[in-house]
Amino acid sequence: MTNRLNASLERILPEKRLFLRSDDDTRFVRLRPLTQLAALGGITLAFGWTLVASSILAIDAMGAGSSRDGIISTQAAFEQRLTQLSQERDARAAEALAAQSRFTAALEQVSQMQSQLLSSEEQRRELQAGLDVVQSSLRDALAEGKGGQQALADATGTDAATDPARRAEVTAALDILTGELRQAADERATAMQEAEEARHAVQELSVEREQILARNDEILTQLEDAVTVSVEPLDQVFRSVGMNPDDVLATIREGYSGQGGPLTPMGRSTRGDAALTNSETKANQIIVTLDQMNTYRIAMEKLPLAMPVKQSFRYTSGFGRRWGRAHEGVDMAAPVGTPVHATGDGIVIHAGRQGAYGNLIKIQHELGVETRFGHLSRINVKVGQRVSQGELIGAMGNTGRSTGPHLHYEVRMKGRAVDPMSFIKAASNVQ
Incomplete structure (x- = not known):
């Protein structure tokens, strides 16, 4: 059966030989038509899957990026009503x-x-x-x-009137x-x-x-x-x-509990309705x-509800168990130098190198929430600086324990790591 298939594919994919030559010996590897067809099919399938996954992730990223604009417009319309x-x-x-x-x-x-x-x-x-x-x-x-x-x-004897x-x-x-x-x-x-x-x-x-x-x-x-x-x-x-x-x-x-001002006597209604x-x-x-x-x-x-990366990127790892160990954030892959933005108002409490994180920025928000941005190639803020949502704080890189350029984004509540996607997706609940 294999020989018949090879013979049928011979016209389209002729047999190839890959020569491996050393100082005292020469060897070759024979690439038969069926082997070439399997390799081409695998490459085509991998390339197609990469295109589809990248498209889906790009659409999700654009949708998440527009969620806060939807919140603002919905809130403005409701306040007007x-x-x-x-x-x-x-x-x-x-x-x-x-x-x-x-x-x-x-x-x-x-x-x-x-x-x-x-x-x-x-x-x-x-x-x-x-x-x-x-x-x-x-x-x-x-x-x-x-x-x-x-x-x-x-x-008188008379009738007087x-x-x-x-x-x-x-x-x-x-x-x-x-x-x-x-x-x-x-x-x-x-x-x-x-x-x-x-x-x-x-x-x-x-x-x-x-x-x-x-x-x-x-x-x-x-x-x-x-x-x-x-x-x-x-x-x-x-x-x-x-x-x-x-x-x-x-x-x-x-x-937000300030009070003050002159006090006037309490009025009483006499309508009784x-x-x-x-x-x-x-x-x-x-x-x-x-x-x-x-x-x-x-x-x-x-709350840090915005996206840390506004340009095109690809999710490479989610929150949870990975290779038997806990992955306490999400990974967003893009070229080195891709801008990284603050996801909420807060104060920078760390801006420097830290172990496997590489170049790391930590921002302390209110309500006990903290965000972390790891593997950066550049840091644009310093400790004690107050940042606003959407402000440029650094650039994506490949520092620390990393297999390629990406951003490791974490959200912690009172020291406990939570899924950052729950914050990103939560904004859609008020649209």
């Missing part, structure tokens, strides 16, 4: 306050009208009582007048009382109409106020749901890198959640 919702909530609150003021003014007007109505009713009663007294007096006077006239007629002056006085008194009663009745009717109109106005204001409060409560609910949903990815970021979110928040708040109290409770909860989000944002800025 929160600002819009806050402005709308403030507008609804202002409308509710204006409606409350109009409601209070209407109640005061109704109270004044009721007081005027009561005063008019009291005046009418007094006039009615006075009219009754006058009428009684007039009846007595008329009876006395008739009795006097009858006595005079009996004495009623005294004109007396009659004119009685008529004038009746006209005055009638006018006062008519005026009091008119004032009472006017006061009752104004009171009815005020009641309708109060009812309309109450409906408007309830609508504003309902809309305000709806906005607060939407805002509360939005901030709650947005906190979950941030919480997951810290859990994915092995950090306790509660401890992170407590640590950040210790460094249950719906408004519920809105205030939601608003306070939103403020707490926004504070938590802001604290998370500060913590995110302190």
